[in-house]
Amino acid sequence: MQKRSVGKSDLRVTPLCFGASGLSNMPDTYGYEVDEARARDTLRAIFDGPVNFLDTSNNYGFGRSEERIGAALRERGGLPEGFVLSTKLDRDMETGRFDAARVRRSIDESLSRLGLDHVPLLHLHDPEHARDLGEITGTGGALDELFKLKEEGIASAVGLAMGRIDVMLPILRERPFDALISHNRFTVLNRSAHEMFDYAHSRGIAILNAAPYAGGVLAKGSAQMPRITYQPATEATMKPVKAVEDICASAGIDPGALALQFSMRDPRVTSTIVGVSKAARVAQTLNWASQDIDPAVWTQLDTLPFSSEDPEADRDYKPG
Template sequence: MTIRPLGGTGLSVTPLCVGTSPLASMPDLYGYAVDEHRATVTVDAVLDSGGAINFIDTSNGYGDDGSAERRIGAALRRRGGLPSGIVLATKVDPDPRTGDFSGARVRRSFEESLGRLGVDRVQLLHLHDPERITFAEATAPGGPVEALADLKREGLVGHLGVAGGPVALMRQFLDTGVFEVVLSHNRHTLLDRSALDLFRTAHERGIGVLNAAPYGGGMLAKGPEKQTKYAYGERDDTIATAALAMRAAAARAGVPLAAAALQFSLRSPFIDSTVVGVSSPERVAQTLELAATEIPEALWEELESLVPPAELWLDPPA
């Protein structure tokens, strides 16, 4: 895959980014467990992809006691550290026991991540799901945004991003001028276009754009019979009906719906990289195959006609 710039950060990333929350083993969320060996060989598969994927996304809060970061760190240590050309992003999270998301907690979260990953610097660090506190709390003196800016000023972090869901809140954080990258999830898919204007505007401003969860939490990959929830929450039946109609359209065109769902994000001119969670080496290979599947232009037009009404999106337009 052709490496491209991540906004104005100076980082160069592949259109595919591997999300690692499944590697943390969270069966309550995903419905299956992932042991440490499977997790580390999955990281190996990414690192051995021959440059097809050079971007890995993780978080302090993925799994018990940061298990995703620990497993990534184990794979990196076997190689003597982070290989050249690999971009590794992580996120700061609240204290899992107390919920504290203060500036002091941000620094502790970052230090925990450094230890788990076995690195002394992070290329890209996100403020993760800031909807867990108010915007005023996040931007207050001594708060998490100021703490992140301090980490960058000290040279411990290359670039800062904000990663979360609600589109209006993501806009507020970008307007602070602190963040160089925005990541939103489940809001720019075949079934939901909530983040369209956010992503387009960010791209025009030179802000890096990451689109996560192009399968809507699995519905567009597994099908609505197996994954009845969209974005891990119960939705209007119209969403599942649309997914079924889209799958039928893709079948008539001779392509898997998952390929169209992934390429819907990959073909966007204002998305720099698409974050796809993987849980095995086989899934890494399958994702690359889906990205390379040929899709007829007529299918895109049919899929567009099947998009659910905007009032059913996660963040309906005002």
């Protein structure tokens, strides 16, 4: 696979990135469980494949995702050369504290679980859920500490990973981030990140677009997974999904392929993050990324309505 630069850093990543939140066993979010053996097989498939990019976070499964990745890395003798591992700093999940001291605690926890002394890419994660945004953005706060970690060589590049665009874009404008992660907000169903992507692209910030399947429904299908962005769907909210499925059925293609390539074909997007929780999904993702899609299908897709509202505004958020 070709590789692209992460902002102005020396990191180069494939246009696909695998996300490891599901590997941590988060049934409240995804609706299914993932045991150790399944996680191990999935990670082996990732590291044996052509994708050189894996994303996780301190709080995925309250640390279980990083622990499982760390075990896989030990099995291989460390992080493979040229492989880019991304993780995230997280607030204290009990108190919501996200100050400079918590940043240091978070990275220490992550490095210990992963068995590493530095990470290629490090993001500050979900500041909108912390107890005090000023604790993060103020002088001597979490963001200052994030950039110190880059200066110290603990991270090669740094980014911002979060949901709410109204909080995220002002922060992006204030600091020289190498990358951003946005999820569920640039899909065939929702384009609320469009303005932010324009800004980031103009500033040379690498755009890592996560959750192209709107939480999984575009990959698994509306019949099997009647949920959108991790929330139970109604007949009305499922209508746009079924419209996409109808177009794909007429064209003889998988809705997952259309959803994935919608993100991958956008010239602003550096890499698309796809969550996987079993080895078969790794192979399926690679297949969908290369599936031929007739240009007429994209023309049809352009005729469908899409939302520009926050897709998670009514989400019942359950951390970990």
